[in-house]
Amino acid sequence: MKTAESIFVPVNELLLCGNEKKYLLECIESGWISSEGPFVKRFEREFAARVGRRFGVAVSSGTAALQVAVSALGIGPGDEVIMPTFTIISCAAAIVRTCASPVLIDSDPVTWNMDVSQLEDKITPKTKAIMVVHIYGLPVDMDQVIAIAKKYDLKIIEDAAQAHGLTYKGKPCGSFGDISIFSFYPNKLVTTGEGGMVVTDNEQIARKSKELRNLCFKKNRRFIHDELGYNFRMTNLQAALGVAQLEQLDRFIEKKHQVGKKYTELLSGIEQLQLPKDRITYADNIYWVYGVLLADDFGYDADYVRKYMADKQVGTRPFFWPIHEQPVFKKTGMFEKENYPVAEKLARRGFYVPSGLALTELQIEYVVECLKEILK
Numbered sequence: 001m002k003t004a005e006s007i008f009v010p011v012n013e014l015l016l017c018g019n020e021k022k023y024l025l026e027c028i029e030s031g032w033i034s035s036e037g038p039f040v041k042r043f044e045r046e047f048a049a050r051v052g053r054r055f056g057v058a059v060s061s062g063t064a065a066l067q068v069a070v071s072a073l074g075i076g077p078g079d080e081v082i083m084p085t086f087t088i089i090s091c092a093a094a095i096v097r098t099c100a101s102p103v104l105i106d107s108d109p110v111t112w113n114m115d116v117s118q119l120e121d122k123i124t125p126k127t128k129a130i131m132v133v134h135i136y137g138l139p140v141d142m143d144q145v146i147a148i149a150k151k152y153d154l155k156i157i158e159d160a161a162q163a164h165g166l167t168y169k170g171k172p173c174g175s176f177g178d179i180s181i182f183s184f185y186p187n188k189l190v191t192t193g194e195g196g197m198v199v200t201d202n203e204q205i206a207r208k209s210k211e212l213r214n215l216c217f218k219k220n221r222r223f224i225h226d227e228l229g230y231n232f233r234m235t236n237l238q239a240a241l242g243v244a245q246l247e248q249l250d251r252f253i254e255k256k257h258q259v260g261k262k263y264t265e266l267l268s269g270i271e272q273l274q275l276p277k278d279r280i281t282y283a284d285n286i287y288w289v290y291g292v293l294l295a296d297d298f299g300y301d302a303d304y305v306r307k308y309m310a311d312k313q314v315g316t317r318p319f320f321w322p323i324h325e326q327p328v329f330k331k332t333g334m335f336e337k338e339n340y341p342v343a344e345k346l347a348r349r350g351f352y353v354p355s356g357l358a359l360t361e362l363q364i365e366y367v368v369e370c371l372k373e374i375l376k
């Protein structure tokens with residue numbers, strides 16, 4: 001029996017208790033371990049079906065999927081892509097690496113997602129696409145994005161890396177983009193160790209994505225190339241894990257819900273904390289992670305609180321650092337004099353607490369106890 005004194009609570013602990021072992025053994029016994037094995041196609045088919053898409057193209061990471069997505073839409077030099085500043089570097093990197101320019105938008109202070117009311121002001125004749133990112137368990141307000149994309153004839157790239165099982169007005173996230181992407185990193189709701197996928201309904205975009213994933217080999221004569229691609233192939237071993245994980249997704253979502261609800265129940269009423277909304281008009285939170293934001297009048301920042309939690313053996317993670325404040329971009333003069341106050345605050349005052357699938361109720365209670373102690 002774990003006692004509160006001996007608890008170490010990692011920020012993420014995953015579950016591999018379905019058919020993972022069985023399917024991996026099948027790979028080894030059959031000798032299919034490369035990207036040519038049958039689990040890859042099966043995972044693509046089953047995952048795409050789960051999010052209501054016609055095509056899935058499995059790749060080596062969510063970051064790779066974003067690169068494929070931007071490239072498959074033909075975005076390149078001189079183009080602009082509108083995206084949130086509050087997100088992972090992979091989103092901006094994918095755009096910059098095609099020699100296009102990211103154009104940034106601040107976050108909504110309640111959902112922490114891209115503030116879609118600022119979208120239209122950022123559109124120029126160079127704008128080619130809007131990249132939306134569903135953050136921490138709540139979706140972007142897609143109807144508004146879709147209406148603006150229609151009006152200005154823009155493509156939508158949907159980063160659903162954190163949004164397996166999340167719905168917007170009842171429709172699965174990952175079903176809204178001209179091309180949408182997922183990650184299967186171990187802290188994501190379906191994991192393959194490392195991995196990702198692009199999904200789409202457009203046959204031509206799917207074909208292009210497959211070519212980009214596999215070095216753009218030509219069909220009729222291997223080793224001659226009209227274009228440069230990548231080796232972003234997913235192995236059969238990874239896909240075997242993915243198939244087994246996908247079978248358990250409903251249970252995983254249920255578990256995340258329980259964790260989120262429990263944290264909210266135990267933390268509500270603490271004035272120093274802004275908690276994630278359990279429900280907004282168009283979605284229920286799936287609590288991919290449980291993020292909290294320190295109130296403006298609380299005298300310490302997230303780093304200070306996280307250090308205290310670490311001393312108490314509780315793992316936490318900081319929120320994203322905004323794209324416009326990234327040294328790698330600032331040193332080249334990008335985003336000069338741009339300010340996005342909500343994202344800047346989230347970065348400094350937000351962090352997330354242990355939210356993994358293996359988390360126990362006793363661990364949640366311990367995390368809350370530690371948080372309450374420091375916030376006193």
Ligand SMILES: *Cc1c(COP(=O)(O)O)cnc(C)c1O
Pocket residue numbers: 061062063064087088090091133134159161162183184185195196
């Ligand atoms: C995890 C994540 C990615 C990147 O996925 P990797 O598989 O780690 O490369 C991209 N976008 C978002 C929003 C993510 O959370």
